[in-house]
Amino acid sequence: MNVKKFTAPTSREALRKVRESLGPDAVILSNRQSDGVVEILALANDDAASLAMPAPHSPMAEPAPSLDLSAPAIARRVEPRFEDELPHMSPPVSAAQPASLQPAAPRRVVAATSAPAPSAPRAATSAPAPQPKAPAIDAQQIAAMVSAAVASAKESAAAEMSGMMSEIRAMRGMMETQLAELSWGATQAREPQKTAVLRQMLAAGFSASLARYLIEKLPAGRDAADSLRWIKTVLARNLQTMANEDALIDQGGVFALVGPTGVGKTTSTAKLAARCVMRHGPEKLALITTDAYRIGAHEQLRIYGKILGVMVHSVKDEADLRIALKELKNKHTVLIDTVGVSQRDQMVTEQVSMLQGAGSDVKRLLCLNATATQETLSEVVRAYQGSGLAGCIMTKLDEAAAIGNALDVVIRHKLNLFYVSNGQRVPEDLHLADPVYLIDRAFKLKRDSVNSQYQDAELPLLMGADLGGFAAAREVHLG
Incomplete structure (x- = not known):
């Protein structure tokens, strides 16, 4: 084991010295300040690994023996060895000898129980230290990791789907706008009476979405005056008073x-x-x-x-x-x-x-x-x-x-x-x-600015735009 000491005015410089000398995987043993300098004791990663893991052929690498320290087990181990040594210690005792000369039985039990006492600490000290085990990942942690991965995948898929749907809606809006512009461009040339009624509704202040809806429902074969009367009748019928x-x-x-x-x-x-x-x-x-x-x-x-x-x-x-x-x-x-x-x-x-x-x-x-x-x-x-x-x-x-x-x-x-x-x-x-009076007044107020408010080229752009509130106009009752 080679423990090195590094000193520097600041912790940053001391750690830089440790990294340069022992590498980025060095083990920091202590870090303290002394006399205005920072003192770090560090150990190389290889030396730390040699301390944690014993040599392959050393006794410390062998598995620890299983010890049974119960009294019967100790007696079984020591008693045969005690009997083998007993003949060398004293001559055999005959049955004719007096009872006072016979060895007392309790001595054998005491020797048997006291003999292995010194060996127990040796067996305990000879056992190697238990190896640190890596923390096991339980099933709950695995399930939490899997659920987090699944949730992240779902969020990513939802974001991608939302972006794709936004692009599809944008494309749909562009196509509808272009088709509506083409449609209104053709309507101006084919049915000029609808264009005249559209100008009057826009000049009166009605929304483009409501005007577009009513003009699309306008009965065919009517001139501009009849078409305007039909529009006024529909508007007056839908004005609740x-x-x-x-x-x-x-x-x-x-x-x-x-x-x-x-x-x-x-x-x-x-x-x-x-x-x-x-x-x-x-x-x-x-x-x-x-x-x-x-x-x-x-x-x-x-x-x-x-x-x-x-x-x-x-x-x-x-x-x-x-x-x-x-x-x-x-x-x-x-x-x-x-x-x-x-x-x-x-x-x-x-x-x-x-x-x-x-x-x-x-x-x-x-x-x-x-x-x-x-x-x-x-x-x-x-x-x-x-x-x-x-x-x-x-x-x-x-x-x-x-x-x-x-x-x-x-x-x-x-x-x-x-x-x-x-x-x-x-x-x-x-x-x-009065609904009839109000609708008629709405068209009379802006009669002078009907033809000057919008140019012919602007009407297709206006009617082809994505106009909000068009769905509400569908609830207008026609008759």
Whole structure:
């Protein structure tokens, strides 16, 4: 055995010396710091192996004998040897000799039991040290390794399959887009009336997916005017509206106007309150506001309530709302003006949960801004949908350059359009929704920009794109 000592200012340098002198497989025996230096005692790998494994022909390499240290076994080993040596120690004893001269029997037992005592430690010390055995890998470890390998293989296969499916979908989309472009390119030359109707629908603000679906279902043999009338009829039939306000004003109940900030919830609440007061009187109506965030929001509704002679109650949370509704259960109609929250705010979910858990059947009316884009309105509907909307009110109709975008969203999401608001006057600028009038107005607003909005070469690209929401257009009822 050749143990070497290495010293260096740092452990890194000391280990480098060990590696250079004894190789990368050297065995580190000790590592300590002394007088500002690091001292390492190391042994070469070959010397360590010679210590662990004895020489092949040495006595230490022989198997250890099995020892039976029980008293009967020791007596069997020692007793014959003791009898062989006994004649040389004393002459044979005859039977005629006196009993006092005969050797005592217990001496033989004592000698027999005490003789092997010194040999037991020699046998114990001569036995070689047991060889260290490699730790055995049990069945559970093997099963865990196999399951880990299988799981890794499955994850790899799933990732490859997902990538392959993404590529297939991309290829399918490209092929559908190219085929749709070719199809619409041929449609422009073969059926120019469809191209004219398509231009008018896009100019009115309707989505390209809904326009494409309706034009594909357009009956053949019609000119442009008849085709447009058919489109208007289908759109008006799919626009769900309230036939008369008796279902809302006369039936009564609890109604909450919800929507983003600035869509006209407070003004619409005042307009509905004026209609209820004119129909049933101020004692049958109650107003509640949850808008405690904006400065002056509560005062605005309070002024409207003072003009109408109606008390306005302010609540902060679900518990207050529950108490207020319980106190106002004898009222015919209760209108709740909620705080305006962005459709992307987490407070939307909290507001919907508060209204649903108020302990009363609160019908939510969504206010849709007609000046907003189609994508924004779709986000608003999805955010405020919750368990279902009782209906919607289209506001700021007088400010919108095109109202087809709002009508498209109402048709797609199958909302029940109760009222349309086209001004700030209370209650004059609130009207029942007339589907025929609204569809006709949507096409009249952009009549001047029909032919200048899109070029002929742009229509195939627009109609051939992968347009979202096309599946929703399939639910449009034709007739």
